[in-house]
Amino acid sequence: MIQLKTMLNCIDNSGAAVVECVQVLKKKRPATVGDRIVVVVQKQRNFGSDSTGNSGIANKVRRGDIRHAVVVRARKEMQRPDGSIVRFDDNACVLINKAGEPIGTRMNGVVATELRGRQWSKILSLAPMHV
Amino acid sequence: MANSSSILQQLGCFRSLLTKPRVTPVNTTGRRMLTTAWSAKPAPIPFPKELPEQFHDQIPKRFRPDLAPKKIKIYPPPAQPKCKDPIDFIAQTQLQKLDPSGKRRELFDYRRHARSVKPGDIIRVTFKNGDPFAGVVLSIKLRGADTSVLMRNQLTRVGVEMSVKVFSPNVESVEIVQRTQKRKRRARLYYLRQPRHDMGSVENLVANYLRQKRALTGAKMGGNRKR
Numbered sequence: 001m002i003q004l005k006t007m008l009n010c011i012d013n014s015g016a017a018v019v020e021c022v023q024v025l026k027k028k029r030p031a032t033v034g035d036r037i038v039v040v041v042q043k044q045r046n047f048g049s050d051s052t053g054n055s056g057i058a059n060k061v062r063r064g065d066i067r068h069a070v071v072v073r074a075r076k077e078m079q080r081p082d083g084s085i086v087r088f089d090d091n092a093c094v095l096i097n098k099a100g101e102p103i104g105t106r107m108n109g110v111v112a113t114e115l116r117g118r119q120w121s122k123i124l125s126l127a128p129m130h131v
Numbered sequence: 132m133a134n135s136s137s138i139l140q141q142l143g144c145f146r147s148l149l150t151k152p153r154v155t156p157v158n159t160t161g162r163r164m165l166t167t168a169w170s171a172k173p174a175p176i177p178f179p180k181e182l183p184e185q186f187h188d189q190i191p192k193r194f195r196p197d198l199a200p201k202k203i204k205i206y207p208p209p210a211q212p213k214c215k216d217p218i219d220f221i222a223q224t225q226l227q228k229l230d231p232s233g234k235r236r237e238l239f240d241y242r243r244h245a246r247s248v249k250p251g252d253i254i255r256v257t258f259k260n261g262d263p264f265a266g267v268v269l270s271i272k273l274r275g276a277d278t279s280v281l282m283r284n285q286l287t288r289v290g291v292e293m294s295v296k297v298f299s300p301n302v303e304s305v306e307i308v309q310r311t312q313k314r315k316r317r318a319r320l321y322y323l324r325q326p327r328h329d330m331g332s333v334e335n336l337v338a339n340y341l342r343q344k345r346a347l348t349g350a351k352m353g354g355n356r357k358r
Contacts, residue, residue, distance in 0.1 A: 073289065082301045083279075089290030089324075110286040131264065131291050 001076040002031040002091055007042065009092040011072065011111075012104025012126075015059025016095060018043040019069060032074050033111075034118040036100075039093065041065045060103050061095060067103070069093040070120055072111040072127070086112060086131060094123050102126065225276040229298040238305060239271055239278055239297050250320050251311035253333050254282065255340075256295055257303045264293050265308060265337040267330050270319040283323060285332040290324070308333070308340040 002008065002021050010016040023038035024031040031037050044063050061067060072094055077087035088110075095103040102123055111127040124130055178194060187195060214220045230236055241247045248254055248268055255265040266282030269292070281294045295302060322328050 077292075077294075082299050083277075083296040084299070084301075085281075085292075085294035087292045089292075092289075108287065110289055110291060129286055131286060131293070 002035070002037060002071055002074065002093075006091060008039065008069070008071070009090055009109075010041075010069070010095060011092045011107055011109040012094045012102060013106045013108075014095045014102075014104035015044050015061045016041040016065075016067075017045045019067075019093065019095075022066070025068075030076075031071050032076060032078055033071050033114045034120060035071050036096075037069050037071060037093065039067055039069045039095070041067065067095045068098060069095050070115070070123060072115060072123065073109070074112075078112070078114065080114075088112070222275040226298065229276060229300070235297060235305070239280065240273065241271055242273070248280065248305070248307060249311060249315070250318060251315040253308040253336055254280070255306045255308050255337055256280075256282070257306075259301045259303050264295070265333055266291075266293065267320070267323060267333060269321060269323060283330075284334070285329070286334075288332075290329070306340075308337050 003024060004021060006021040008019050008021060010019050018041075019039035020042050021031070021037050021039055025036045025038065027035060041061050041063050044059055044061065070093060071091070073088040073090060073092040075088060075091055077085045079085050092109060092111075094107060097103055100119065105126075107123070107126045108128065110129040110131055111124065113124070113130050115121070115124045115130075178190075182190075226236065237244050238247055241249045248271065250268050250270060252268050253265065254268055255263055257263045264282060264284070266284035269281045269283050272279045272281075276298050277296060278298060279294050279296045281292060283290065283292045285291070297305065323330060
């Protein structure tokens with residue numbers, strides 16, 4: 001149930017820590033895992049941002065940036081075709097560019113397997129674990 | 132004169148005896164007052180038998196002889212069904228199909244079987260496609276063939292809950308990793324979601340259990356629970 005003003009954790013190394021949803025794309029309903037949304041970066045990770053601007057782990061996004069993202073975890077439970085239900089304790093997303101490729105190169109945190117069927121296989125393979 | 136008139140005046144009181152007693156008028160307007168006398172409903176006038184056919188349509192419809200009160204058709208009761216409780220029958224056949232040995236039923240029917248999974252236990256469910264899920268049992272919903280178990284775990288420090296239909300063909304095996312030390316006083320342990328009660332990750336316990344199991348059963352993985 002990710003909609004306007006929902007705050008999500010960003011679990012990639014793009015530099016964003018907390019983002020806010022401003023738009024759900026291709027849907028008239030709240031977004032769930034696998035949906036593309038538009039977000040505003042609200043809080044950025046503070047590693048390598050001001051001390052060493054060109055150290056390889058520089059933040060690719062800054063506070064206030066508007067980016068696209070894919071929801072990878074949702075608090076709202078989702079039902080699988082076999083009747084099992086999965087729910088996470090937080091809402092999380094991964095930033096992507098307009099073409100749909102992830103901005104970050106690494107991800108930390110479990111993601112939902114629902115990403116597989118929906119063109120986000122690359123994100124699923126980047127994730128350390130999926131449920 | 133005066134005498135005769137006074138006598139006549141006195142005789143005047145006998146007039147009331149001579150006149151007929153007055154009868155209260157019969158209720159003609161159809162209104163019944165408290166004072167009107169009750170009268171029985173007049174008996175229906177039988178239909179005149181020798182009335183020629185051509186006069187029939189002058190009589191109100193409801194009095195005509197051919198318009199008898201409508202007969203209500205009474206159907207015989209439907210045939211008794213073969214089984215008393217069809218829903219229960221279907222549930223039983225489904226269970227027979229999904230769990231022929233009855234072991235899975237025993238494993239989750241915590242009201243009847245002492246050695247079953249109980250809320251608070253740590254279990255590990257392996258699916259057909261190979262990936263397992265382990266967690267603390269928060270609740271067991273006993274609903275016949277739709278019986279499900281809700282597990283909770285922390286993966287990469289994110290709480291994950293999964294509800295699994297235990298009789299689903301996708302569920303390959305269910306193992307009890309650890310039983311609760313103390314019987315839980317609740318059937319639904321939803322309070323384990325609160326940070327102060329959260330058990331955290333059970334991955335270490337599960338890894339330990341798997342290591343022990345491997346040592347006991349040889350290097351083989353998988354299989355049924357051995358406890």
